Amino acid sequence: MLNQLFYGDNLEVLRNYIADESVDLIYIDPPFNSKRNYNQIYNNIGEEDPAQAQAFTDTWTWNIAAAMGFEEIISNKNQLYTNQSINLILGLEKVLGKESLLAYLVSLTQRISEMYRVLKNSGSFYLHCDPTASHYLKLVLDSIFCSRGGSFLNEIIWHYNTGGVGKKWFARKHDVIFFYSKGKSYQFYPERIKIDRTQEVLRRIRTGNENATRSKGEQKLPEDVFVVQAINSMAKERLGYPTQKSENLLERIILASSNENDIVLDAYAGSGTSLVVAQKLKRYFIGIDDSPISMEIIQKRFENSKIFYNFVSLNV
Ligand SMILES: C[S@@+](CC[C@H](N)C(=O)[O-])C[C@H]1O[C@@H](n2cnc3c(N)ncnc32)[C@H](O)[C@@H]1O
Incomplete structure (x- = not known):
């Protein structure tokens, strides 16, 4: 097995290159339906520079691709979709109309259904999103996973301190990460990512009084709120790619849900x-992105870390 990067x-990549039940863990962080386009930041002062090349778009319209995706789902010619997914998309059409949000959900239903196909029965799936569309995405995930013996396991709240202050609403300081399994038996190793107890609990433990707390040890098993620093303008790992996630966050997910040599x-x-x-954690990877700027950044990142991989470009 070789590490693989697809452009x-x-x-298209999932359909033509990735075999059924071949992957142990899937993490995806698709565009959030934020209705904006993201520019690559070169100046490193924490602001997007619209004059720079566009890294990727997150604006959706009901176009030919959406109409074809919609038809593909409801006709289910390739038998990829569950009845629940078909009925969900038909129902959402009535609620949302053939507009941008439905285009977004059709695109994700098509792609996550392929991801379900390539995931091993023992595999885990994480979808990173934010409250803009999380309520719709959970319906999509339930329709794909839960109707075939998979389970919804967690809605993880990733809490961070970066971002602005809230004057017209409460400041938005979290993302949502949905965690699903494909089958009933899946890998999960929370003891690898234990977290520190609060000072207050540690103080109570030190009293030695059982009534003060039954907790033992300086650390505890992780909970469904992850408090992990986001990439800020001073972060060493910052590459200037908009929406870049921190390595610490990914370490938690990969350690908790995979083993060495997994894919x-x-x-x-x-x-x-x-x-x-x-x-870094001795797993193999398959990476896909359709943005040329993403490819440029990833390949530089691999070069700096001396990572070997096989590269396939579909955009030639
Ligand atoms: C939110 S960003 C991911 C950021 C990433 N987690 C990181 O830490 O840098 C979403 C990415 O999805 C890519 N993308 C969007 N639609 C795609 C598609 N249909 N196929 C492949 N990549 C896509 C965009 O180019 C963008 O790089």
């Missing part, structure tokens, strides 16, 4: 955070 639309797939690889972390 192209993930739907980790990220079909929206961006700056390649999950790929680099997978390699």
